[in-house]
Amino acid sequence: MHCHCDKAIQVFEMNSRLYPESFNTWDSLAEAYMKKGNNKKAIKYYKKSLALNSKNDNARKMLGKIEN
Numbered sequence: 879m880h881c882h883c884d885k886a887i888q889v890f891e892m893n894s895r896l897y898p899e900s901f902n903t904w905d906s907l908a909e910a911y912m913k914k915g916n917n918k919k920a921i922k923y924y925k926k927s928l929a930l931n932s933k934n935d936n937a938r939k940m941l942g943k944i945e946n
Contacts, residue, residue, distance in 0.1 A: 884914075890910050899930060901928075902927070904926040905927040912940065925941070
């Protein structure tokens with residue numbers, strides 16, 4: 879089954895390579911993986927986003943949802 883998230887993931891992965899210091903690109907990539915059902919990658923990228931911006935409340939909130 880082809881997920882509509884696949885194109886978004888491709889774009890967000892490219893953005894993350896182009897702007898690796900932007901916490902928002904990692905947050906968006908994590909959200910796309912979460913919507914696709916890949917919680918392992920979502921957790922990885924939300925944590926990356928938090929490492930770049932410890933004030934990213936969205937990443938903290940989403941990690942709480944996934945990990946609990």
